[in-house]
Amino acid sequence: MxxxxxxxxxxxxxxxxxxxxxxxxxxxxxxxxxxxxxxxxxxxxxxxxxxxxxxxxxxxxxxxxxxxxxxxxxxxxxxxxxxxxxxxxxxxxxxxxxxxxxxxxxATGSRPFMPPVPGAQLQGIHGFRNQQDVENILRGEDDGQPVAVIGGGVLGVETAAALALRGMQVSLLHRGAHLMDSQLDEHTAELLRVSLGTRGIRSVLQA
Incomplete structure (x- = not known):
C-alpha cells in the first residue's frame, strides 16, 4: 500500500x-x-x-x-x-x-504590512521578511545614504540598527508615543531612543 x-x-x-x-x-x-x-x-x-x-x-x-x-x-x-x-x-x-x-x-507565514499611502509602490520601498528583501534593500545602497524605517517595534528597531551599521543615515518613524510600546514602558523606551541616537539613528515619534 x-x-x-x-x-x-x-x-x-x-x-x-x-x-x-x-x-x-x-x-x-x-x-x-x-x-x-x-x-x-x-x-x-x-x-x-x-x-x-x-x-x-x-x-x-x-x-x-x-x-x-x-x-x-x-x-x-x-x-x-x-x-x-x-x-x-x-x-x-x-x-x-x-x-x-x-x-x-x-504554513505560509505572514507578510509585512505596507501602509496604503501614495507612493508605497515606488522603487526603493521594501518590506522586510525574507532573503530576497535583504538583497533588494542593499542593492545599489551607498554608505551615508538616507533611509527611513517605518515601524518602531522590535523588528523596526533591529532593522534601523542594522542599516546604521552599514553606514546609512537612518530615520526611524513610529506612530506610537514611544518606541517598542508593546514591550517597553515609557522610561525604558526613552533609554532605547537615546541609545539609538548615539548610533546616529534619528527617532521620529507619533509620526
Whole structure:
C-alpha cells in the first residue's frame, strides 16, 4: 500500500519544523512534499537582521540544506508559489504542475504590512521578511545614504540598527508615543531612543 502524501505549502521555520518532527517520529508514515516560494532551502528568518547588518552571511543561517531534504526523502519544490488548491479533488497547483495530496498543511507565514499611502509602490520601498528583501534593500545602497524605517517595534528597531551599521543615515518613524510600546514602558523606551541616537539613528515619534 502506498504511503499517503502530505503536502506542506511553505518552506519557512514553522513548515520545516513540522516536517523535521515528522521525519523524527514517524519517518515512514508519509510521502512528504514541501512547496516553497523562495529558491533557498530553509533558513532562520530571525537571523536575517544580522545578514542585513553585514554581521552574518546568508549561508550561516541556513538550517536545512538540500542534502537534508534528500536524506529524509522529502521532495522540495523550490521557487514555486502554490497558486490553486482544489479541496474536492485534493490537488495543489504550483509552477504549472499539479500535485495530488491526502493531507495538506498551509504554513505560509505572514507578510509585512505596507501602509496604503501614495507612493508605497515606488522603487526603493521594501518590506522586510525574507532573503530576497535583504538583497533588494542593499542593492545599489551607498554608505551615508538616507533611509527611513517605518515601524518602531522590535523588528523596526533591529532593522534601523542594522542599516546604521552599514553606514546609512537612518530615520526611524513610529506612530506610537514611544518606541517598542508593546514591550517597553515609557522610561525604558526613552533609554532605547537615546541609545539609538548615539548610533546616529534619528527617532521620529507619533509620526
Amino acid at each position: 502506498d504511503k499517503p502524501t502530505l503536502i506542506v505549502i511553505g518552506n519557512g521555520m514553522a513548515g520545516v519544523r513540522l516536517v523535521e518532527r515528522l521525519c523524527e517520529r514517524a519517518p515512514d508514515r508519509y510521502r512528504i512534499l514541501v512547496i516553497g516560494e523562495e529558491n533557498q532551502p530553509a533558513y532562520n528568518r530571525i537571523l536575517l537582521t544580522p545578514v542585513l547588518a553585514g554581521e552574518k552571511h546568508f549561508d550561516e543561517i541556513v538550517t536545512h540544506d538540500a542534502q537534508w531534504y534528500k536524506g529524509h526523502n522529502v521532495t522540495f519544490i523550490a521557487g514555486e508559489a502554490a497558486t490553486e488548491i482544489n479541496r474536492a479533488a485534493r490537488r495543489v497547483r504550483a509552477g504549472g504542475r499539479v500535485f495530488d495530496y491526502d493531507h495538506l498543511v498551509l
